Amino acid sequence: MDNQTLSRRNFLKTSGMTGAVLSLGFYWPGNAKSAKIVNAAEAQNFGVEMNSWVHIDTSGKVTIFDHRAEMGQGSYQAVPQIVAEELEVNLNEINVVFAQGDNKKYGNQVTGGSSTVRGSYKNLLKLSATAREMLIQAAAAKWGVDKAECYAEGGNVIHKPSGKRFHYGELVDAASKLEPPKEVILKKRSDYKLIGKPLRRLDTPLKTNGSAIFGLDKEIPGMMYAAVERNPRLRGKVKSFDDTKTRQIPGVKHVFKVKMGVFNTYREGVAVVADSTWAAIQGKKALKVEWDDTGFEHLDTEEIYKRQREALQTQEGLAFKKQGEPSEIIAKAAKKIDVTYETPYQYHAAMEPLNCVAHYQDDKLEIWGPIQAPEWVQDYISKEMSIPKEKVILNMTFLGGGFGRKAFMDYPHEASVISKEIKAPVQVVWTREDDATQGPFRPGITYRCEGVVSNGAIDAFKVKMAGQNNAHWRGGKKDVPNGSASEGFLKPYMDSIKNLAIMDIPFETPIPTMWWRSVYASTNGFAYESFLDELALEAGKDPLEFRRAHLKEERLHKLIDKMEEVSGWKNRKKGEGFGTAITECFASTVGHVVKVSKAPNGGVKIDQVWVVMDCGWYVNPDTVRAQVEGSVVMGLGAATIHEVKFKDGMAVDSNFSTYQMPRITDIPPIEIHIMENDADAGGVGEPGLPAFAPALTNAIFDLTGKRIRRLPFSLATV
Amino acid sequence: MAKITLNINNKEYPLEADPQMPLLWAIRDLAGLKGTKYGCGVAQCGACVVHLNGEAVRSCVTKVSRAVGKQVVTIEGLSATNNHPVQKAWQEIDVPQCGYCHSGQIMSAAVLLREKPDPTDQDIDDAMAGNICRCGTYLRIRKAIHLAAEMQKKTSQG
Numbered sequence: 001m002d003n004q005t006l007s008r009r010n011f012l013k014t015s016g017m018t019g020a021v022l023s024l025g026f027y028w029p030g031n032a033k034s035a036k037i038v039n040a041a042e043a044q045n046f047g048v049e050m051n052s053w054v055h056i057d058t059s060g061k062v063t064i065f066d067h068r069a070e071m072g073q074g075s076y077q078a079v080p081q082i083v084a085e086e087l088e089v090n091l092n093e094i095n096v097v098f099a100q101g102d103n104k105k106y107g108n109q110v111t112g113g114s115s116t117v118r119g120s121y122k123n124l125l126k127l128s129a130t131a132r133e134m135l136i137q138a139a140a141a142k143w144g145v146d147k148a149e150c151y152a153e154g155g156n157v158i159h160k161p162s163g164k165r166f167h168y169g170e171l172v173d174a175a176s177k178l179e180p181p182k183e184v185i186l187k188k189r190s191d192y193k194l195i196g197k198p199l200r201r202l203d204t205p206l207k208t209n210g211s212a213i214f215g216l217d218k219e220i221p222g223m224m225y226a227a228v229e230r231n232p233r234l235r236g237k238v239k240s241f242d243d244t245k246t247r248q249i250p251g252v253k254h255v256f257k258v259k260m261g262v263f264n265t266y267r268e269g270v271a272v273v274a275d276s277t278w279a280a281i282q283g284k285k286a287l288k289v290e291w292d293d294t295g296f297e298h299l300d301t302e303e304i305y306k307r308q309r310e311a312l313q314t315q316e317g318l319a320f321k322k323q324g325e326p327s328e329i330i331a332k333a334a335k336k337i338d339v340t341y342e343t344p345y346q347y348h349a350a351m352e353p354l355n356c357v358a359h360y361q362d363d364k365l366e367i368w369g370p371i372q373a374p375e376w377v378q379d380y381i382s383k384e385m386s387i388p389k390e391k392v393i394l395n396m397t398f399l400g401g402g403f404g405r406k407a408f409m410d411y412p413h414e415a416s417v418i419s420k421e422i423k424a425p426v427q428v429v430w431t432r433e434d435d436a437t438q439g440p441f442r443p444g445i446t447y448r449c450e451g452v453v454s455n456g457a458i459d460a461f462k463v464k465m466a467g468q469n470n471a472h473w474r475g476g477k478k479d480v481p482n483g484s485a486s487e488g489f490l491k492p493y494m495d496s497i498k499n500l501a502i503m504d505i506p507f508e509t510p511i512p513t514m515w516w517r518s519v520y521a522s523t524n525g526f527a528y529e530s531f532l533d534e535l536a537l538e539a540g541k542d543p544l545e546f547r548r549a550h551l552k553e554e555r556l557h558k559l560i561d562k563m564e565e566v567s568g569w570k571n572r573k574k575g576e577g578f579g580t581a582i583t584e585c586f587a588s589t590v591g592h593v594v595k596v597s598k599a600p601n602g603g604v605k606i607d608q609v610w611v612v613m614d615c616g617w618y619v620n621p622d623t624v625r626a627q628v629e630g631s632v633v634m635g636l637g638a639a640t641i642h643e644v645k646f647k648d649g650m651a652v653d654s655n656f657s658t659y660q661m662p663r664i665t666d667i668p669p670i671e672i673h674i675m676e677n678d679a680d681a682g683g684v685g686e687p688g689l690p691a692f693a694p695a696l697t698n699a700i701f702d703l704t705g706k707r708i709r710r711l712p713f714s715l716a717t718v
Numbered sequence: 719m720a721k722i723t724l725n726i727n728n729k730e731y732p733l734e735a736d737p738q739m740p741l742l743w744a745i746r747d748l749a750g751l752k753g754t755k756y757g758c759g760v761a762q763c764g765a766c767v768v769h770l771n772g773e774a775v776r777s778c779v780t781k782v783s784r785a786v787g788k789q790v791v792t793i794e795g796l797s798a799t800n801n802h803p804v805q806k807a808w809q810e811i812d813v814p815q816c817g818y819c820h821s822g823q824i825m826s827a828a829v830l831l832r833e834k835p836d837p838t839d840q841d842i843d844d845a846m847a848g849n850i851c852r853c854g855t856y857l858r859i860r861k862a863i864h865l866a867a868e869m870q871k872k873t874s875q876g
Contacts, residue, residue, distance in 0.1 A: 072816030072853045200812055207817030208808045209800040210753015210793035214818055217752035225747065250719050250736060277756075278736070278743035351757050351765060351818040351852045400755070400818025401852050432758045622812060626855070630815055633854025656762035656850060664846045664856040 060169030101374025101394030114683025251279030298649030352400020404515030442516030525690030579699025586683030631688030727795025
């Protein structure tokens, strides 16, 4: 199994392919939503470069390109498992290669929004079935039989009446000369042999013997190592620096000022280039830098939240969604609920700190790294460094976690600038401290939720959010509401709640913010699902029954039925410590039930977590479960430990000694159920996260009567 | 800088290194074995765990000079064919997600299994609490260690 990235030119040679090859790829005419499947000859006719998604050579070996980053979520498994199904080959005979960054060839390559499978599976199924049909057609022609008498299995085409067979390798020459059929029949879900099965991940063996190449493991000939002392304030500059001591450290070769882009602003630092990572880090520590921190506010966390709370009391905000007369009903109501929920800034904390290898040459810039968004990096660097985009070559490695942070352009940009300066390839290594303190972070958001219930149902529902909008950093308009203001909230509520408003109060700070796993659903979900619990209580209703009554959709009722069934919800006793929440995120709906009890030494203990995931069509149930397990653990950290605090414009916690991670000792039993239905595929990597925190705090309310409205909180002292 | 020789995975590596350099960077940058990972640099996360004369150590805070004359084993040298019981159990349970922390997890678990061939959950907590996994694979790590113990028993009996 090869995890190297290869260019198309080197590909045929390196992958050991000889002779004729059947290659199929996609072509997106204009902005068409569905791709057209093409072979090499047709690609030439269209004047497009073949993206060569699936290759079969004369030995029958199948090689496919994974167009997305593998950061733990399982694209390296899901993409081949989809292809093998319709191509009728064994999964372990597929060679997976990471595609280079090239959105003209591969379409959208940004690994985000839990979109790898849901965004491409229909095309991949069709492509694979097309290749299979061409091979069958080629075999039938060789035998001079009707292709209806032939079928494919295990990398062979078999003539049913005679039992004669060709392996795919014997057919690729003939098949590659055929025109791809316009229509192919895809298998029914009930006929799948691979999809839907808990098959072992193809990348696991690489990750148990140290052979998987992550960004930090990439080495190219002549490569130097660099560490950068960046301004500890999020947008600061360098005034001057003294590198006397740095230059005395053996191995240090260059010291110079460097500037990297942070969206449309810049952050400055001093780069130390050396012949080992250690020497570079030592050199960085020995620097004396005077910073220029003028021109932006040096904020404290409490000041941020204070402004958010004030804004929520004094401003109405921009309407993301407004229907009926929620404000009027709330104003007139004899009894209303008016509460505020607060969620903190979060650090992504991928285990692999940021790093990037860049090699700037006269005619091109080549980059290797753990990168979630290759095309954004290409666009950004092309513009910043005046290099044609096609000369910015992006090679993907495995990512040691991403969670949104590695979809950002600063670290590849900085590495490229350093390589250009030293005229040599360089790997820039961020220390954990750099990674933890320099953002971008998930924004901390405060919500004001107002509501009225009557006759056991919601009469008026009004929520306002005040927090940074990630879109602003990417050039988004500031006079429009946050487009993700309802993320996490189940859409059918908007049908049943006639008087509803979801408002966004524009809010800015100098702190760069970025996606963090499940993005706004991770904060909205806590506010909206806690609030629903409060409304259910006010209405005197069971929290799940209350939700069911407001969700008029059969698929959701089935999910709630399942949640009740697996958790023993209906048999629970009052005050036994059960809580629930349901959120939607990236086209999947996930319900959590959490059970808590009083811990022997005070505080609260989580006894059990049940998760029901409805992600529609899915590839590998074990991957789905793994992603949900991980989402619960990340959600647990976010709810009960994590908060990025700022003091005087700087992030305070810089390593795992103070920004503590959940450990093996902290993890409750987690039981996961996947709904079976024929709906389109939803996301898998992120949707399991948002409902955990509100289900937990709702459970704590059930047990103790204490309503938690601010995250994080401590389980030990609640 | 000093000339030193490290024995890593039963192979001699003559190196030129600052004696203060952490073993981690000598293994990665000088010996070129990239399986051992940098996670925190302050012995908080366990991504860098290697065996030094059979003991699990945090190579990010272990000076390279301490390893001279000793046997260093890294993830690459744990077994010849990726078939140590811990590796096999990790594959069977499909423990890793991103996989970055698992070199360290596996090296910690291997020492645990040698010391306690039939570990309880408490033993696993005690041995593994120093290894962080941000993807949250902890429940699978626990399950895989129990499975590895079973596999190890069968091998020693068979």
